[in-house]
Amino acid sequence: MKVVVIGGTGHIGTYLVPRLVQAGHDVICVSRQRGNPYTAHESWKQVKHVDIDRQKSERNGDFGTQIASLGGDIVIDLICFTPQSAQKLAEVLKGRVQHFLHCGTMWVHGHSEQVPTSENQRRNPFGLYGINKAKIETYLHAIYQENGFPITILHPGHITGPGWLPVNPVGNLNPEIFVRLSKGEEITLPNLGMETVHHVHADDVAQAFVKAIENHQNSIGESFHVVSEQALTLRGYAEEMARWFGKEPKLRFLPWEKWQKNVTQRDQELTWDHIAHSPCGSIAKAKQLLNYTPNYSSLQAVQESIEHYFEKEGIPVNRL
Structure with a gap:
């Protein structure tokens, strides 16, 4: 399939883009500028790069149409931080993509009540970042319920590598x-x-995105924690x-x-x-439905x- 990765040269994209290429996908990497990934990999030679400044494009009102014009079967958004940004992109992509994957955060849970925390526990987000990410998740699940927009949300912990x-x-x-x-x-x-x-290696986050695509039927409409054991x-x-x-x-x-x-x-x-x-997240759901196993x-x-x-x-x- 053709996969569009928004923010593909950052922490996660460094490992995700080569994994997608090796899985046989045609990959388009969208980033603000032609930056270098953190580690070199031969697979990057097969990747098409498209330079789009998201903030500038959103101000102009054409970010969604620019992404849609790339013709991706799958769109992976690694750099969405506000509900408004998520809504503008999703509205344009409705009916145009087979799978839309959003990178969330364990911060959507806020204060832990029971640990390890599962995906369906009550949310207590605080701080602008966590609150906005929680709102994005609520919005994406709502449009999945309303019209079947094919979303999957992955919540990493403290990404490192x-x-x-x-x-x-x-x-x-x-x-x-x-x-x-x-x-x-x-x-x-x-x-x-x-x-x-609760740390997680960026390559394990990348693994989870690929597993979510491979296990399409299990991942659509779901949220998953992506952390270490x-x-x-x-x-x-x-x-x-x-x-x-x-x-x-x-x-x-x-x-x-x-x-x-x-x-x-x-x-x-x-x-x-x-x-x-x-944070202290359970990965039982990701293990069961995605076959996710952190390395x-x-x-x-x-x-x-x-x-x-x-x-x-x-x-x-x-x-x-």
Whole structure:
């Protein structure tokens, strides 16, 4: 089939586009500019690239018609963040595509009530990103129920892999935490370090999109979590990473009110966002209906990312 991937040179697209080509699809990669994927792959030579600035095109009111004109049997939208954007695209694509796949987020759940969280649990989204993604999901399910628009929604956790930093053991993106762990230095965790983060390797997210296409009948009209087998507590995450570096973990803990005073505003905001959500998602549904099996644990995904980062930055690591 002809597959249009919107935002195809980013985190997920780096792995998704080659998987689609290898599965025999004709792939059109839509991006704002002709950027390079995070990792090279021979399959990119077979991909057609179309440059569209989504924000500019949406302001002009012709983004949907531009996507529709590409004639895709399948459209995968990896970069939709507002209900208005989702609605404008879906309205144009009604009756024109066999499958429309949207990239959501575990953030649609908001605060966890029962864990691991299943797809059908009550939603408590907070924060603009999570609220908007939840609204998009509600809208897409509604048009599926109303007129059979063939949607599938995949909700990744904290995406990571070579080329971008993972959420670290204190819940933000400061790479210094990993450097300190590699040196056997002490790090300070908020509260008791029992909040959770749930990573997923970008290639496992790509795998899930391909499996959703392959299992078309099972995936239409459904939402699925796409994460690793198990979430990590901040404490367990820090301890395992220290040991991976060949060091004994040295951890101390501070109540949130004190912890937040010792970090930058940006680190504080990111940490609060992550520990307030504390995602821990079930993948039982994706396993059953899509045959999704993640190839990476959370730690393996993080470790591959950090190994790449340390090598790129020339940071020495003496691992046991």
